[in-house]
Amino acid sequence: MDMISLAHTAVVPVILANLALLASSRLVTCIRLVALQGAVISVTPLIFETGPLSVHTAVLCAVALSLKGLVFPWLLHRTLRRVVVRHEIEPYLGYPLSILLGILGLLASLWLAARLGVPEASSRSFAAAFATILTGLLLIVTRKKAFTQVMGYLAAENGIFLLTAVLAPGGPLFIELTILLDVFVAVFVMGIAIHHINRQFDSIDTDRFCSLKD
Amino acid sequence: MLLAILVILPFLLGGAAFLCRSGPSGRGLLVTGAGAHLILSVAAVFGRPDALFGGILLLDALGGLFLLLTSILFAAAAVYAVGYLSREHTDERRDFQEGAFFSNAPQNVFIACLFFFLGSMTLVTATHHLGLLWVGIEATTLASAPLIYFHRHHRSLEAAWKYLVICSVGIALALVGNILLAAAGGSGAPDTESSLYLGDLLARAKAMNPVWFKAAFVFLMVGYGTKMGLAPMHTWLPDAHSESPSLVSALLSGALLNCAFLGILRAHQIGAAAGLADFCSPIFIGLGLLSMATAAAFIIGQGDFKRILAYSSVEHMGILSLAMGLGGTAAFGAMLQAAAHSVTKAMLFLLAGNILTAFHTKSSHDARGVIRALPVTGILWVAGFLAITGSPPFGIFLSELTILKAALDAGHFVLAAAYLGLLGLIFCGMAVPVLRMAQGPPTPHIAPGPRGEDPLSVGPPLLLGGLSLLLGLFVPSFFNDLLTRAAALASGM
Numbered sequence: 001m002d003m004i005s006l007a008h009t010a011v012v013p014v015i016l017a018n019l020a021l022l023a024s025s026r027l028v029t030c031i032r033l034v035a036l037q038g039a040v041i042s043v044t045p046l047i048f049e050t051g052p053l054s055v056h057t058a059v060l061c062a063v064a065l066s067l068k069g070l071v072f073p074w075l076l077h078r079t080l081r082r083v084v085v086r087h088e089i090e091p092y093l094g095y096p097l098s099i100l101l102g103i104l105g106l107l108a109s110l111w112l113a114a115r116l117g118v119p120e121a122s123s124r125s126f127a128a129a130f131a132t133i134l135t136g137l138l139l140i141v142t143r144k145k146a147f148t149q150v151m152g153y154l155a156a157e158n159g160i161f162l163l164t165a166v167l168a169p170g171g172p173l174f175i176e177l178t179i180l181l182d183v184f185v186a187v188f189v190m191g192i193a194i195h196h197i198n199r200q201f202d203s204i205d206t207d208r209f210c211s212l213k214d
Numbered sequence: 215m216l217l218a219i220l221v222i223l224p225f226l227l228g229g230a231a232f233l234c235r236s237g238p239s240g241r242g243l244l245v246t247g248a249g250a251h252l253i254l255s256v257a258a259v260f261g262r263p264d265a266l267f268g269g270i271l272l273l274d275a276l277g278g279l280f281l282l283l284t285s286i287l288f289a290a291a292a293v294y295a296v297g298y299l300s301r302e303h304t305d306e307r308r309d310f311q312e313g314a315f316f317s318n319a320p321q322n323v324f325i326a327c328l329f330f331f332l333g334s335m336t337l338v339t340a341t342h343h344l345g346l347l348w349v350g351i352e353a354t355t356l357a358s359a360p361l362i363y364f365h366r367h368h369r370s371l372e373a374a375w376k377y378l379v380i381c382s383v384g385i386a387l388a389l390v391g392n393i394l395l396a397a398a399g400g401s402g403a404p405d406t407e408s409s410l411y412l413g414d415l416l417a418r419a420k421a422m423n424p425v426w427f428k429a430a431f432v433f434l435m436v437g438y439g440t441k442m443g444l445a446p447m448h449t450w451l452p453d454a455h456s457e458s459p460s461l462v463s464a465l466l467s468g469a470l471l472n473c474a475f476l477g478i479l480r481a482h483q484i485g486a487a488a489g490l491a492d493f494c495s496p497i498f499i500g501l502g503l504l505s506m507a508t509a510a511a512f513i514i515g516q517g518d519f520k521r522i523l524a525y526s527s528v529e530h531m532g533i534l535s536l537a538m539g540l541g542g543t544a545a546f547g548a549m550l551q552a553a554a555h556s557v558t559k560a561m562l563f564l565l566a567g568n569i570l571t572a573f574h575t576k577s578s579h580d581a582r583g584v585i586r587a588l589p590v591t592g593i594l595w596v597a598g599f600l601a602i603t604g605s606p607p608f609g610i611f612l613s614e615l616t617i618l619k620a621a622l623d624a625g626h627f628v629l630a631a632a633y634l635g636l637l638g639l640i641f642c643g644m645a646v647p648v649l650r651m652a653q654g655p656p657t658p659h660i661a662p663g664p665r666g667e668d669p670l671s672v673g674p675p676l677l678l679g680g681l682s683l684l685l686g687l688f689v690p691s692f693f694n695d696l697l698t699r700a701a702a703l704a705s706g707m
Contacts, residue, residue, distance in 0.1 A: 196363070
């Protein structure tokens with residue numbers, strides 16, 4: 001397969017994972033979907049590499065794959081076991097409507113790709129990346145559980161990784177790795193925070209947060 | 215070498231502080247580390263060290279100004295922290311607002327996070343790679359979230375979670391902005407070589423794809439604007455500032471918001487070099503006015519005095535944004551405003567901490583007679599109020615006047631009227647609670663203790679207040695030079 005059709009194929013599971021994320025209420029399923037999406041996205045820099053495989057790309061892909069595919073799901077499973085919550089019940093926005101908005105987000109991303117004049121070879125990957133970011137944001141604002149908000153953050157982060165691979169590959173490796181380190185620490189800190197929220201409120205529903213307002 | 219030491223030192227000290235279990239030696243480490251950082255910062259700002267690692271670490275006047283402010287504030291907060299932490303109990307105690315029991319985070323974790331926070335902010339000011347600048351700003355969020363949750367009760371946890379999620383999402387949008395900027399610098403064709411070095415981007419600005427730059431700028435403005443506390447993305451700010459310990463609020467407001475502003479200024483530098491300043495300025499002015507109006511609406515009738523200070527920060531960030539939108543001489547006003555706001559607001563938050571410790575309330579209705587109960591704190595509180603609302607002879611008066619003059623010179627009369635009107639409203643809104651707190655007989659059981667007020671808790675705000683006054687009366691020539699060079703960089707002249 002040539003590079004363009006390979007890129008187009010890789011985009012399919014990413015978009016399917018977005019829609020499945022918006023549709024699923026089981027938190028374990030969400031973890032798996034985000035991990036799967038992250039794993040697919042982690043290897044996309046290989047597809048967009050034009051010359052022979054460089055050490056830069058190989059290291060970046062390996063680190064991203066092990067973080068997004070192994071470390072994050074492990075950390076999240078551990079958090080989930082501690083707080084003993086299985087499902088997202090009664091989100092602010094229902095599942096059918098969430099999926100509809102997800103599809104609208106995908107259409108908006110395709111429009112944006114055309115508007116910005118992204119070349120044909122990468123326009124679908126660009127749209128998929130943007131749709132993934134929008135999916136993440138949608139999850140953060142429409143779900144009640146603090147845990148699902150972290151899933152949204154990770155989905156958005158997946159989208160950003162793909163966007164980097166499409167638009168701005170080849171930045172200094174050290175900086176790409178520190179960005180991944182930041183995300184890792186963010187997941188770690190959020191995991192600890194969820195643990196504390198569960199202890200303080202006996203729940204990880206963010207609608208319990210109502211004592212601070214004007 | 216100096217810059218590398220400056221960035222790495224706080225992280226090493228943070229690691230050491232984490233391992234340091236004993237209370238007094240941990241506090242000693244904090245003050246020593248803060249002092250060392252201040253000395254190195256002054257040396258770096260005025261010694262102009264060479265760039266390191268091919269321009270990844272490079273301190274220009276703009277970064278230097280914010281580095282200096284961060285370091286001064288951190289030193290003041292560190293001295294204040296010695297008194298604060300030695301008074302804090304380690305065991306469980308009753309929350310004076312709701313009566314529930316809570317305990318504090320361990321002191322070693324608190325001090326370690328303070329150092330990590332300092333290190334991340336230093337990185338933000340000392341780098342010319344926009345990717346690394348992003349890393350630094352995200353790291354400030356992660357290092358300061360545990361600081362907000364120092365008092366382990368549900369309100370501070372709520373504030374810390376909101377801060378963590380809202381700012382992380384905001385910063386994620388700024389990363390999208392950075393990627394679009396890199397693509398724009400490669401003149402829009404994604405296959406060409408892209409770079410996030412500020413120098414490269416400035417050099418290629420003329421050939422930049424304007425559509426991509428505009429998209430990038432909007433993302434950066436929303437992303438870093440969230441962290442800077444510009445309305446309508448400011449929602450985390452009043453909660454985080456009111457629930458964290460006062461010395462942390464001082465650092466958040468005086469140092470962290472400036473760092474986020476620096477991220478926006480870097481984008482503005484590139485826009486100005488690309489000849490797209492006309493696209494940026496309406497966004498700056500719109501968000502600036504909206505922030506000032508939001509702050510005015512929430513300050514009037516606000517009872518919680520720490521929230522008043524927090525909304526005042528939203529107001530001042532709005533003024534900074536407005537001034538950058540006006541450009542020209544207003545850019546100098548913005549730099550002076552950033553400096554004066556930092557020292558004045560940090561002083562006010564530290565004083566708010568003193569009042570909170572003595573009166574056990576955050577309500578401006580219950581904390582009465584501060585001048586009689588705590589004379590030094592009370593008088594500084596009133597002086598700080600006058601300084602922050604732009605009364606002469608303090609630094610903010612000078613900077614706000616400069617910005618007003620720039621608006622009038624450019625013929626923006628409606629804008630100038632709105633600006634003055636909002637400043638007037640905020641003055642009145644703050645005068646009522648502050649003067650109510652200062653005057654009258656104190657609540658009976660309040661007394662500063664047998665030896666009067668603790669020098670460790672009134673010394674740092676006194677010093678910061680002195681700096682605020684100095685900025686209004688006499689700006690030393692070396693500092694004036696730094697401000698001028700920073701303004702020239704920020705406005706792309």
